[in-house]
Amino acid sequence: MSKYWSDFVHHLEPYVPGEQPKMDKLVKLNTNEHPLGPSPKVIEAIRGEVDDRLRLYPDPDSSQLKQAIADYYSGLGYGIKRSQVFVGNGSDEVLAHLFMGFFKQHQPLLFPDITYSFYKVYCGLYQIDYQPVPLDDALGIAVDDYLEGDKPRANGGIIFPNPNAPTGKLLPLSEIERLLQANTQTLVVIDEAYIDFAGPQGQGGATAIALVNRYPNLLVTQTLSKSRSLAGLRIGLAIGDGALIDGLNRIKDSFNSYPLDRLAIAAGVAAFKDQEWFEKGCEQVIMQREWLNEQLGQRGFESLPSAANFLFTRHEQHSGLSLAQGLREQGIIVRHFGKPERIADYLRITIGTPEQNQALIVALDGLISKWKNAG
Amino acid sequence: MSKYWSDFVHHLEPYVPGEQPKMDKLVKLNTNEHPLGPSPKVIEAIRGEVDDRLRLYPDPDSSQLKQAIADYYSGLGYGIKRSQVFVGNGSDEVLAHLFMGFFKQHQPLLFPDITYSFYKVYCGLYQIDYQPVPLDDALGIAVDDYLEGDKPRANGGIIFPNPNAPTGKLLPLSEIERLLQANTQTLVVIDEAYIDFAGPQGQGGATAIALVNRYPNLLVTQTLSKSRSLAGLRIGLAIGDGALIDGLNRIKDSFNSYPLDRLAIAAGVAAFKDQEWFEKGCEQVIMQREWLNEQLGQRGFESLPSAANFLFTRHEQHSGLSLAQGLREQGIIVRHFGKPERIADYLRITIGTPEQNQALIVALDGLISKWKNAG
Numbered sequence: 001m002s003k004y005w006s007d008f009v010h011h012l013e014p015y016v017p018g019e020q021p022k023m024d025k026l027v028k029l030n031t032n033e034h035p036l037g038p039s040p041k042v043i044e045a046i047r048g049e050v051d052d053r054l055r056l057y058p059d060p061d062s063s064q065l066k067q068a069i070a071d072y073y074s075g076l077g078y079g080i081k082r083s084q085v086f087v088g089n090g091s092d093e094v095l096a097h098l099f100m101g102f103f104k105q106h107q108p109l110l111f112p113d114i115t116y117s118f119y120k121v122y123c124g125l126y127q128i129d130y131q132p133v134p135l136d137d138a139l140g141i142a143v144d145d146y147l148e149g150d151k152p153r154a155n156g157g158i159i160f161p162n163p164n165a166p167t168g169k170l171l172p173l174s175e176i177e178r179l180l181q182a183n184t185q186t187l188v189v190i191d192e193a194y195i196d197f198a199g200p201q202g203q204g205g206a207t208a209i210a211l212v213n214r215y216p217n218l219l220v221t222q223t224l225s226k227s228r229s230l231a232g233l234r235i236g237l238a239i240g241d242g243a244l245i246d247g248l249n250r251i252k253d254s255f256n257s258y259p260l261d262r263l264a265i266a267a268g269v270a271a272f273k274d275q276e277w278f279e280k281g282c283e284q285v286i287m288q289r290e291w292l293n294e295q296l297g298q299r300g301f302e303s304l305p306s307a308a309n310f311l312f313t314r315h316e317q318h319s320g321l322s323l324a325q326g327l328r329e330q331g332i333i334v335r336h337f338g339k340p341e342r343i344a345d346y347l348r349i350t351i352g353t354p355e356q357n358q359a360l361i362v363a364l365d366g367l368i369s370k371w372k373n374a375g
Numbered sequence: 376m377s378k379y380w381s382d383f384v385h386h387l388e389p390y391v392p393g394e395q396p397k398m399d400k401l402v403k404l405n406t407n408e409h410p411l412g413p414s415p416k417v418i419e420a421i422r423g424e425v426d427d428r429l430r431l432y433p434d435p436d437s438s439q440l441k442q443a444i445a446d447y448y449s450g451l452g453y454g455i456k457r458s459q460v461f462v463g464n465g466s467d468e469v470l471a472h473l474f475m476g477f478f479k480q481h482q483p484l485l486f487p488d489i490t491y492s493f494y495k496v497y498c499g500l501y502q503i504d505y506q507p508v509p510l511d512d513a514l515g516i517a518v519d520d521y522l523e524g525d526k527p528r529a530n531g532g533i534i535f536p537n538p539n540a541p542t543g544k545l546l547p548l549s550e551i552e553r554l555l556q557a558n559t560q561t562l563v564v565i566d567e568a569y570i571d572f573a574g575p576q577g578q579g580g581a582t583a584i585a586l587v588n589r590y591p592n593l594l595v596t597q598t599l600s601k602s603r604s605l606a607g608l609r610i611g612l613a614i615g616d617g618a619l620i621d622g623l624n625r626i627k628d629s630f631n632s633y634p635l636d637r638l639a640i641a642a643g644v645a646a647f648k649d650q651e652w653f654e655k656g657c658e659q660v661i662m663q664r665e666w667l668n669e670q671l672g673q674r675g676f677e678s679l680p681s682a683a684n685f686l687f688t689r690h691e692q693h694s695g696l697s698l699a700q701g702l703r704e705q706g707i708i709v710r711h712f713g714k715p716e717r718i719a720d721y722l723r724i725t726i727g728t729p730e731q732n733q734a735l736i737v738a739l740d741g742l743i744s745k746w747k748n749a750g
Contacts (some may be wrong), residue, residue: 036427037426043429
């Protein structure tokens with residue numbers, strides 16, 4: 001508390017990110033990082049930029065990176081121009097700018113009651129009115145809950161992740177299109193942090209970028225922190241109609257001329273050019289996800305169908321809290337949100353390397369048999 | 376223009392940064408970058424981090440960097456704790472957060488009429504009322520213009536750079552302290568992007584960080600883009616009372632958990648540890664500034680006394696516009712703002728390498744003699 005703060009700062013409830021422990025030797029399955037290191041070509045591209053040129057400002061427009069992203073999605077047949085791409089210092093910055101730039105409206109923003117918990121933090125920061133829309137009984141997003149018949153519910157915008165976090169459940173593109181056909185007067189943002197794990201592997205098959213040239217009110221955000229294994233750098237992007245990108249640029253140019261540094265720009269360009277590494281990485285994660293899902297199922301866990309690089313899972317007998325604590329004592333960190341009530345017993349477990357996933361199963365076997373003997 | 380924008384976006388007037396030309400072989404003296412590349416120890420530190428660990432998120436608190444900064448200033452005798460340090464993705468991000476976090480008040484923010492032009496952009500972004508305070512006749516900041524007798528003028532905060540930009544003029548610490556003694560009820564921010572060029576060389580002699588432990592309403596910002604030659608990364612900082620830093624953290628944690636990437640953190644730590652490179656770099660810039668000032672003076676230029684890594688200068692006969700254009704035709708880029716009227720004929724010329732500064736003088740000689748012969 002300080003009398004020098006702007007009034008609203010007293011009421012902020014900041015986001016709490018997953019723990020980034022400083023100890024080594026932990027099995028870290030709590031923040032959905034990629035199990036593999038980034039593409040060797042990315043590493044090479046960064047090393048090639050670490051020299052005296054760091055004295056110079058980066059390109060404020062990150063043009064090369066925008067072009068590489070446009071080329072990548074145009075290669076998938078979506079016809080994306082550079083002027084339809086926005087980049088930021090991680091997708092959280094991109095989201096912050098778009099909340100400010102688009103969602104300060106006279107009607108409430110709609111998003112799921114169980115979703116990325118940063119959304120309500122942005123609403124607090126920019127004093128945006130919002131209304132949570134409950135997930136359905138199977139913890140899925142139901143498009144009909146955003147509609148009243150074939151009309152949209154009154155809203156100043158709609159945002160949700162696809163696949164949703166922390167559930168991992170995917171909404172098919174046809175359902176997103178149904179929403180866009182009904183909701184034409186306000187912005188719809190699809191936050192695709194995890195879309196590349198939805199399959200078909202690395203082919204962009206599930207991305208709503210396929211729709212942006214038909215719906216001028218659709219904006220799609222992505223990150224290089226997950227499927228491109230660059231959480232340690234900070235690169236996020238948005239793709240949509242040029243007028244939406246113009247709006248984001250106006251915010252960005254009123255906030256920070258140079259959000260991406262020279263090394264991040266070089267890394268991002270290389271990441272979008274190494275299709276082979278990208279596809280193999282996504283495939284490995286998906287295969288391990290299926291393996292882990294099966295193993296957990298054999299041990300009394302029920303997991304939601306996941307299209308992401310994590311499983312959202314609960315045990316038929318043991319509480320989420322006791323499982324998270326028990327794993328932690330064995331050096332394995334998973335994410336346990338604890339609230340709201342409906343997800344209190346769920347754990348969100350990142351798909352790790354085969355060795356890490358194996359270690360998780362061994363630790364769970366140990367825990368469960370210990371509790372069985374104690375009970 | 377788009378109907379999907381928040382209303383205020385239509386009225387934004389974004390900042391226009393100095394050009395970052397994509398051509399090589401230009402003598403680039405327009406954005407105040409350091410003439411030398413960064414410390415070799417910084418280069419080494421970055422290279423040591425470019426590996427598989429980039430798959431992992433950075434430390435959201437950037438603790439090691441904060442500690443290195445606190446240690447550096449404590450080593451100068453200022454007793455700065457880690458909890459008194461805030462870091463961001465360039466000092467522009469730090470400034471944006473502090474405008475939002477501190478300057479949304481019921482009285483107008485005060486800053487000089489001729490100063491860093493991003494200030495009024497932030498006011499537009501966050502809808503902050505402000506009142507420009509004219510520089511005095513010698514284009515200096517006069518503390519008395521922020522006071523009414525020994526009372527402060529009504530204000531919701533005060534901010535100015537020291538040395539001021541684009542004038543380069545330094546306000547002595549005693550004058551800043553006089554302002555702080557009168558103005559105790561609102562925040563005072565001293566934006567020290569260029570302070571390290573004020574001398575005594577690299578000793579921190581002129582920084583208001585010396586005062587933060589005595590004035591809880593004083594916040595000092597700095598950047599690693601100038602005196603530490605890291606414009607190509609994006610690292611800025613603020614130092615002040617813990618309660619001010621808490622306020623900034625609340626904004627940051629409501630905006631982006633991880634503003635600094637792993638490579639920037641490593642680079643920043645190494646930069647604050649290499650005192651020898653830092654002092655030599657500042658000394659070279661200061662020596663070249665004095666040389667250039669003298670050379671310009673011999674050619675009919677009048678420069679303001681500069682404590683920064685640039686000169687703000689005008690010619691007795693030739694307009695700023697014609698000089699900037701004439702230099703550009705010879706491949707030398709300097710910054711010409713053109714407005715307001717009082718500075719229409721001034722050029723802001725970054726201190727380059729000895730070779731660049733020499734090339735500038737040769738080009739000016741050519742231009743002036745060409746115009747003389749033509750006239």
